Amino acid sequence: MSKLKIAVSKGSLLEPVIRQLSDVGFDTAPLSDPGRRLRLETADAEYVICRATDVPTFVEWGAVDIGFVGSDTLMEGDYDIFELLDLGIGACRFVLAGRADASGGAQAALRENGPRRIATKYPKVAADYLERCGRQAEIIKLYGSMELAPLVGLADEIVDLTATGRTLADNGLVELDEIAPVSCRLIANYVSYKIKSATINELVERLRNND
Amino acid sequence: MDPAVPEGLWDILPARAQKRRALEGRLRTAFEARDYGEVISPSFEFYDNLAVETGTALRGEMVRFMGTDGRLLALRPEMTTSIARVVAQRLAREDEPHRLYYIANVFREHSSKQGQPREFWQAGVERIGGGSPDDDAEIVLLFIETLLAAGLKDFKVGLGRIDFLGRVLDKLELGGEEKDSLRAALAGRNLVRYEEIVKRLDLDEATTADLLLLPGLSGGAQVLDRAEALGERRGGSEVLAGLRQVYEALAAAGAADRVILDLGIVRDFDYYTGIIFEAYTPALGAVLGGGGRYDNLLAEFGYDAPAAGFALGLERLESALAQGGGGR
Numbered sequence: 346m347s348k349l350k351i352a353v354s355k356g357s358l359l360e361p362v363i364r365q366l367s368d369v370g371f372d373t374a375p376l377s378d379p380g381r382r383l384r385l386e387t388a389d390a391e392y393v394i395c396r397a398t399d400v401p402t403f404v405e406w407g408a409v410d411i412g413f414v415g416s417d418t419l420m421e422g423d424y425d426i427f428e429l430l431d432l433g434i435g436a437c438r439f440v441l442a443g444r445a446d447a448s449g450g451a452q453a454a455l456r457e458n459g460p461r462r463i464a465t466k467y468p469k470v471a472a473d474y475l476e477r478c479g480r481q482a483e484i485i486k487l488y489g490s491m492e493l494a495p496l497v498g499l500a501d502e503i504v505d506l507t508a509t510g511r512t513l514a515d516n517g518l519v520e521l522d523e524i525a526p527v528s529c530r531l532i533a534n535y536v537s538y539k540i541k542s543a544t545i546n547e548l549v550e551r552l553r554n555n556d
Numbered sequence: 557m558d559p560a561v562p563e564g565l566w567d568i569l570p571a572r573a574q575k576r577r578a579l580e581g582r583l584r585t586a587f588e589a590r591d592y593g594e595v596i597s598p599s600f601e602f603y604d605n606l607a608v609e610t611g612t613a614l615r616g617e618m619v620r621f622m623g624t625d626g627r628l629l630a631l632r633p634e635m636t637t638s639i640a641r642v643v644a645q646r647l648a649r650e651d652e653p654h655r656l657y658y659i660a661n662v663f664r665e666h667s668s669k670q671g672q673p674r675e676f677w678q679a680g681v682e683r684i685g686g687g688s689p690d691d692d693a694e695i696v697l698l699f700i701e702t703l704l705a706a707g708l709k710d711f712k713v714g715l716g717r718i719d720f721l722g723r724v725l726d727k728l729e730l731g732g733e734e735k736d737s738l739r740a741a742l743a744g745r746n747l748v749r750y751e752e753i754v755k756r757l758d759l760d761e762a763t764t765a766d767l768l769l770l771p772g773l774s775g776g777a778q779v780l781d782r783a784e785a786l787g788e789r790r791g792g793s794e795v796l797a798g799l800r801q802v803y804e805a806l807a808a809a810g811a812a813d814r815v816i817l818d819l820g821i822v823r824d825f826d827y828y829t830g831i832i833f834e835a836y837t838p839a840l841g842a843v844l845g846g847g848g849r850y851d852n853l854l855a856e857f858g859y860d861a862p863a864a865g866f867a868l869g870l871e872r873l874e875s876a877l878a879q880g881g882g883g884r
Contacts, residue, residue, distance in 0.1 A: 347838070406670065407841015425669070425842075427745045530748060536836045536843065539714050539816065542774045 349390045349544060352404060352412035354397035358529055361434040362413045369551040401426055401532060410537035411545060417506055417527045421467045427538045430531040430549050437508040439470055439524035444495045444517060451519045464494035465504035474504065474524045492516035564667075564674035576677075579706060579870065579877075580659050583679045586705035587657040590698055592681050595656045597638045599663075603628040606637055608856045614825070617664040619674070631663035636827070636850070636865060639682045644857030652685025652861060659870075670842040671871035680847070680867030687851060687862030689798055692831045693805035695864045699847065700814050702866075703835055706873050711837040711844070713814050714774075715806075716821040717799050718828040718848065720783070721770065723792030728763065738767075743822045747771055766790055774818040777803065783819055802831055827853045833866070839879035844872050 353362050353376075367373040372387040376394075379385055385392045393409055400414040401424040415435055419428065441463075443451050461482040465471045468484045475482050485500055492512060494500040506527060507513055510520060531552065533545055561567070568576060584594075600621075607615050607630070618630040632638050635658050643654055659679045666674070679702075683695055696715065703711055721742065725735045734757060741750035754767045766786055773783050780800050787793040799817070806815055823832050827850040834846030847866025854861045 405841065425745070428748045431748045534841050535745065536838075536841055539774070539818065539836050540712055540838060542772075542816075542818075546772060 348386075349411065349541070349548070350393070350409040351390050352393045352395060352400045352409040352414075354400050354412075354414055355394055356397060358397065358413060358415060358435045359394070362432075362529065365432060365434065365552060365555060368555045369548070398422075404532050404534050407534045407536055409534070410541060411531060411533045411548075413529055413531060415527055416525075416530050417467065417470070419530060419532070420473075420525065420527075421469050423469075424532075425535060427533040427535060428530055429533055429538075429545070430552055432529045432531060432552060435527075435529040437506050437527050439467070439474075439504065439527060440507050440513075440520045441474070441502055441504055441522040441524060442495075442507075442513050442518045443502040443521050445519045446517065451521055461502060462500040463502050463504055464491050464500035466491060467504055470524065471504040478522075492518060562674070566673060566675075575874070576870065579874065580679065582705045582707065583659065583702060583868075584657075586698075586702045587679075587681055590655070590701075592655040592657040595639060595642055595658050596660075597632075597635075597642055597658070599661070600629050600631045601638060601641070603630040605641055605857075606630050606632060608637060608853075614664070617666050619663045619665055632660075633664045634662050634825075635660055635678060635680060635867060636682060636825075637853070639865075640684075640853045640863070641857050643682075643684050643861075644854055644859035647684075648859050653691075654684040655681070656684070657681045670840070671875050672869060677870035678845070678867040679870060680845070680865060682863060682865035684854060684863045685861050687830075687849070687864075689801035690805055691862075692798075692802045692849060692864060693809070695847065695866065696802065696806055696815075696831070696833055697809055697811060699833065699835065699866050700811055702868065703844070706868070707877055708837060708844075708873070710839065711814070711835055711876075712816050713833055713835050714816045714818040714821050715799075715803070715831065715833045716818045717795050717830060718821075718823070718832045719830065720787075720792045720795045720799075720819050723795055724766075724770065724786075724790045727791035728759070728767075730757065742771060742820065762789075771820045774816060774820055776817065777807075777812070779817045779819070799831065823848065825850075831864070835868070837876045840872060840876040842872060844876060845869050 353359060363373045363376050372389055375385050375387055376392060379394055383394050393403060395403060397414055397418050400412040401418060401422055403409045404412040404426050405424045445451055462485060463471055463482045464485045464487050466487055468486050471484050491503040491505045494503055495518060496516060538545055603620055614633045618633050620628055620630045623629050639656055647654055661675055661677050663675050681698060700713060737753050738750060741753055750771060751768060754764055766789060769786060773779055784796050787796045806812060821832050821834060823846055828848040829851045830849030832848035835844040837844060845866060845868030849864040851862040854863055
C-alpha cells in the first residue's frame with residue numbers, strides 16, 4: 346500500500362495538527378522545521394504544506410488523500426469531499442459584528458430590516474447567514490482587516506472569525522450575533538476514502554481517541 | 557470576428573481525437589462482444605421527458621431552450637433517460653431483454669469537474685428487462701470488462717444498495733425531516749454532521765451505535781456479515797440477501813478481488829432502486845463512472861420493465877490512462 350498523502354495548512358493550524366499526528370504515532374520530525382520546502386516525505390506519509398484555502402482543492406482533485414483544514418474554509422467553498430472528523434482544535438466562531446457606538450445601540454441594526462452593507466472575507470458564509478435569518482444586505486468582499494470597514498463607513502457590519510473577541514473590542518466593535526462555530530476538520534478525497542478506507546478509518550479512530 | 561467558444565467547451569485536435577476514437581473503438585468492441593447494440597438518439601429532447609425522475613441536481617443543470625412551438629427543450633444531461641424513452645416508444649413490441657449501448661456527448665451547466673466541462677462524453681449500456689441478482693451480476697461484470705477493455709488495470713468497483721439506508725431509517729421512529737437530514741448529511745459526504753444529527757436524536761444507546769456504524773460498512777465479504785447482523789436488528793435483511801447473491805455470482809466469475817462492498821455509496825441520481833456501483837482508480841481523484849438498477853424509470857414512459865445500466869466518462873478514462881492507471 347502506498348504512503349498516505351496529507352495536506353496541512355500553513356499558519357495557526359500547522360503546529361496543533363502536527364502535534365495530533367505525532368500523538369497518534371506518525372513520524373512528524375521533518376515537519377517541525379520544514380524551512381521553505383512545500384513537500385516533505387517521512388517514513389509513513391507524504392506531506393504537502395499549503396494555504397488553508399487550498400487544502401480542500403488539493404484533496405478534491407486527489408493530489409493528496411486527506412487534509413486538515415478549518416471548517417471556515419469548507420463553509421466558504423463548495424467541495425466534493427468527505428468530511429470525516431471534527432478535531433476540536435483551532436476552535437473559533439463566525440460572528441456578525443458592528444460598531445459599539447452605533448446610534449440606537451448596536452443591536453438596533455439586527456432589528457432594522459432595511460438593506461445594510463456587510464464587509465467580509467467570507468461572502469458565501471455571509472450570504473448563507475443573511476438568507477437564513479431573512480435579512481437583506483450588500484456584501485462587500487475584503488481580503489483583510491475587516492474591522493476597518495465599519496470604522497471608516499465602508500460597511501455597517503462585518504462577518505468575521507473571532508476566537509477571543511479581542512480584535513473586535515480593540516477596534517470598538519461588538520458581536521451582534523453568532524453565525525457558526527468553527528474548528529479543524531479531517532477531510533478526504535472521495536476516491537481515496539473508498540480505496541484506502543481501512544487505513545483512513547484507522548487514522549480517524551486514533552485521532553478520535555486522542556485527547 | 558473574435559474567435560472564441562463559450563466557457564467550458566473544448567475543441568479536440570487530431571492527436572487527441574485519434575486517441576479518443578481508438579478508445580471508443582475498444583469500448584464498442586467490448587459492448588458488441590456481449591450482444592449490446594448501439595442506439596443513437598437526439599442530442600436534445602422535450603425538457604419534461606429528460607426531467608422525469610432524473611433527480612433535482614441534474615434538473616437544475618440542464619441546458620434549456622424554447623422550441624418554435626413554445627415547448628421547453630433541453631440538451632440531454634445523461635443518456636439513461638433518453639434510452640428509456642426510446643425503448644418505451646420504439647421497442648415495446650420486441651422481446652426483452654433489450655441490450656443497448658451508446659457513446660454520446662452530454663451537456664450540463666456546471667463548473668468543470670475533473671475532466672467534465674459543460675459538454676463531455678459518456679459510454680455506457682442499458683439492459684432493459686430482467687431483474688434477478690444474476691442480471692445484476694451480468695451488468696457489473698460487463699462494467700469490469702469494459703474498464704479492462706479501455707486499457708485500465710489498476711481499478712476497483714464499489715458495490716452497494718441504494719435502498720439499504722432507507723430500510724433501516726424506515727424502521728426507526730423518526731420524523732421525515734430527521735430522516736431527510738441524515739440522508740442529506742450522507743449524500744453530502746459530511747460524516748461530522750451525520751454524527752452530530754445521530755447524537756442529537758437522543759435514541760437509545762444500541763440504536764445510536766448502529767446508526768454510527770452505517771457509513772463505515774465498506775470492505776470485502778466480511779462487510780456483508782457485519783451488515784447482515786445490523787440488518788437483522790434494524791431491517792433491510794432482504795436487501796442484503798440480494799446483494800450477497802450478486803456478490804457470490806461475481807466471486808464465482810472470479811471478480812471478487814475487483815469489488816469493494818460499500819453500503820455507504822450514494823449516487824447523484826434519484827432513479828436508482830437496487831444495486832449501485834462505481835469505479836475508482838488511484839490514478840484519478842474522481843469516479844470514472846458508475847451505474848445501477850432502476851426498476852421504476854421505464855414505467856414513467858408507460859412501459860413497465862426492470863432495468864440496469866452504467867455510464868463511464870471518456871475524459872476521465874483518458875486522464876486515468878494518461879496518469880498511469882493502465883499500469884506501469
